[in-house]
Amino acid sequence: MTFNRRTFLGTAGVLATGLAAPMVLAQGKPRVVVVGGGAGGATAARYIAKDSKGEIDVTLIEPSRTYYTCFFSNLYLGGFQELSDIAHSYGTLAADYGINVVHDWAVGVDRGAKTVSLAGGGSVPYDKLILSPGIDFVDGAVDGWDISAQNKMPHAYKAGSQTELLKAQISAMPEGGTFAMVAPPNPFRCPPGPYERVSMVAHVLKVNNPTAKIIVADPKPKFSKMSLFQEGWANHYEGMVDWIGEDFGGGNVSVNPDAMTVTIDGEETQVDVCNVIPAMKAGRIAEMAGVTEGNWAPVNAADMSSKADPDIYVLGDASQQGDMPKSGFSANSQAKVCANAVRGALTGSKVFPAKFSNTCWSLIDTDDGVKVGATYEATPEKIAKVDGFISQTGESADLRKATYEESLGWYAGITSDMFG
Amino acid sequence: MRWPKSLICAVLAGGLTPVASTAEEIGDAIAGKAVFTQCKGCHEVGEGAENKSGPHLNGIFGRSAAGLEGFKYSKSLVRAGNSGLEWHADTLSAYIENPRAFASGTRMSFRGLKDPEDRANVIAYLRGFSDNPRDIPEADPTAKATDHSVDPNILAIQGDPEYGAYLSSECTTCHQIEGGDEGIPSIVYWPYEDFVVAMHAYKKKQRPHPVMQMVAGRLSNDEIAALAAFFNKPN
Numbered sequence A: 001m002t003f004n005r006r007t008f009l010g011t012a013g014v015l016a017t018g019l020a021a022p023m024v025l026a027q028g029k030p031r032v033v034v035v036g037g038g039a040g041g042a043t044a045a046r047y048i049a050k051d052s053k054g055e056i057d058v059t060l061i062e063p064s065r066t067y068y069t070c071f072f073s074n075l076y077l078g079g080f081q082e083l084s085d086i087a088h089s090y091g092t093l094a095a096d097y098g099i100n101v102v103h104d105w106a107v108g109v110d111r112g113a114k115t116v117s118l119a120g121g122g123s124v125p126y127d128k129l130i131l132s133p134g135i136d137f138v139d140g141a142v143d144g145w146d147i148s149a150q151n152k153m154p155h156a157y158k159a160g161s162q163t164e165l166l167k168a169q170i171s172a173m174p175e176g177g178t179f180a181m182v183a184p185p186n187p188f189r190c191p192p193g194p195y196e197r198v199s200m201v202a203h204v205l206k207v208n209n210p211t212a213k214i215i216v217a218d219p220k221p222k223f224s225k226m227s228l229f230q231e232g233w234a235n236h237y238e239g240m241v242d243w244i245g246e247d248f249g250g251g252n253v254s255v256n257p258d259a260m261t262v263t264i265d266g267e268e269t270q271v272d273v274c275n276v277i278p279a280m281k282a283g284r285i286a287e288m289a290g291v292t293e294g295n296w297a298p299v300n301a302a303d304m305s306s307k308a309d310p311d312i313y314v315l316g317d318a319s320q321q322g323d324m325p326k327s328g329f330s331a332n333s334q335a336k337v338c339a340n341a342v343r344g345a346l347t348g349s350k351v352f353p354a355k356f357s358n359t360c361w362s363l364i365d366t367d368d369g370v371k372v373g374a375t376y377e378a379t380p381e382k383i384a385k386v387d388g389f390i391s392q393t394g395e396s397a398d399l400r401k402a403t404y405e406e407s408l409g410w411y412a413g414i415t416s417d418m419f420g
Numbered sequence B: 001m002r003w004p005k006s007l008i009c010a011v012l013a014g015g016l017t018p019v020a021s022t023a024e025e026i027g028d029a030i031a032g033k034a035v036f037t038q039c040k041g042c043h044e045v046g047e048g049a050e051n052k053s054g055p056h057l058n059g060i061f062g063r064s065a066a067g068l069e070g071f072k073y074s075k076s077l078v079r080a081g082n083s084g085l086e087w088h089a090d091t092l093s094a095y096i097e098n099p100r101a102f103a104s105g106t107r108m109s110f111r112g113l114k115d116p117e118d119r120a121n122v123i124a125y126l127r128g129f130s131d132n133p134r135d136i137p138e139a140d141p142t143a144k145a146t147d148h149s150v151d152p153n154i155l156a157i158q159g160d161p162e163y164g165a166y167l168s169s170e171c172t173t174c175h176q177i178e179g180g181d182e183g184i185p186s187i188v189y190w191p192y193e194d195f196v197v198a199m200h201a202y203k204k205k206q207r208p209h210p211v212m213q214m215v216a217g218r219l220s221n222d223e224i225a226a227l228a229a230f231f232n233k234p235n
């Protein structure tokens, strides 16, 4: 494991005080521990704390003090958002909802003793444990790339410094330079994400560096909202984007971070920026807790409980739940179903039937927004799709603009739903 | 079904004059002229009609909602138009019956025409001033005196706010509980009935928005009532 030493030291002081609290307060009260303060974890912690009105002791373990949303991080690349617009802190969750926010890494789960151990030392006991650690990358997924190369060839698939780095690299591209992306295989976080990113990069280049090129090596034969993106690329960025799908060898890729080359189906190209988005798996802590099967953690659709342990729940990207795409919207939706079930199990409050939904907006160019969405229900096997919709090609500019504006409304809505 | 050719010709030939022969088909245009007196305070129709506090209603059929250049519509009606709401006999009837069922924040402060007969008649009258009636289905059921208000029994359901609170968590991913109104409208502190009516308009696909049609489409009458009860007093 490669946790950052400095984070540990930096949070050790906070830990001492942060940890004392849950132990004392916990007397007699049921204890929920949430690992990961992202779309799934922050929402679950907030809903449990809010709805149990102090009857449940909630601890949220999250190493970062600032959470940068991956959603809208592409808009930051495109110049439509500032980095500060997508930064959120845990202050309100702690102050207004009484959640014990512990800034540290969870490094182990003892399912027998029901405790989570922390990198900074010590452990936190739980009655119910919720894991929402997001994703990690599959080792060796892209030939020539590993996590130590992320400063030369960033993934920018966890937002923050990686996204900043990618943006700086794009600005520094020489005139007529080449931006390459290595797209991931299914399943991965945010199916339209890489293609929205291509659109945003093209948007920036069109203004600052119109003779630059974008190459995408993709191991898939098709992708989310493909016809909408391709229509948009043709309309706004004619001739700029070269998407090389599976049929043309897009899956046969290796990179050389030192030489800044990308080899696609035997053909080597010198590039100026290379955004490598490798294959993904559940955040490591899920594996350490022993709740994964293969790359992901299987869950029961009715309450998001792990198939391996009824006292552990897995939310968001890390879970293997069925038909929902791995998105912030999905994680937030799953978190509420889970929060309702966990509260019911611990306090006897009424448990209502599970309902899930998802909508993902993507921006193609200024005021040109598209969306795809669906509703889902819990079946004994999985979360199953009920009904859905998708934007159409050839829609009016007014509708596309309204769709973009909706996405701004959604961003404000979901972030206040997560962080209070 | 389309309008019979002969009828279109008759309308075109007649120019902007109401055509009596439409009467049996979709209501009585002559009787509709009398009903229109209720609209006249705000709307003009016919030759030389201009915008007053409401937009002029020439050529309203087939036009997208809030589609007239130069008239300052409400945000609500503009949104409905962007989402694809077009004026046809059925949509006009629903709007005139209860303007807020379609566009909750509409600036048309008119309590609505409850009598289906009156609506059919005034629509028949207006139709005569649309010189481009190609998309008007002749046998459009709502062009006849159809009642599509929300069933009073549904409006009478007492919603369970606790259930509503749970269900509301699906909504608050988009609609802010504090009531922000940027890009997505606010739905808090609404009158109970307006809320129920709006949700049923999405459920019945009278309102065009695909997300909301999907969301409302799988809510039962009791669930809509529960949500209306909760959002009426969200804290």
Ligand SMILES: Cc1cc2nc3c(=O)[nH]c(=O)nc-3n(C[C@H](O)[C@H](O)[C@H](O)COP(=O)(O)OP(=O)(O)OC[C@H]3O[C@@H](n4cnc5c(N)ncnc54)[C@H](O)[C@@H]3O)c2cc1C
Pocket (backbone or CB within 6 Å): A035, A036, A037, A038, A039, A040, A041, A061, A062, A063, A064, A067, A069, A070, A071, A072, A073, A074, A104, A105, A106, A107, A132, A133, A134, A135, A156, A157, A158, A189, A190, A193, A194, A197, A283, A284, A285, A315, A316, A317, A318, A326, A327, A328, A329, A330, A331, A359, A360, A361
């Ligand atoms: C470029 C891009 C664009 C996107 N756009 C959209 C969009 O428009 N709409 C949308 O709905 N989704 C979008 N997504 C997807 C969305 O960001 C994710 O699906 C969502 O964040 C998943 O939530 P999560 O809770 O599973 O994980 P995350 O939100 O990633 O949260 C996981 C948290 O767990 C913490 N953590 C991990 N391991 C540990 C540990 N051992 N101990 C303690 N804490 C730990 C991490 O620090 C992190 O804060 C996008 C993603 C990307 C990359």
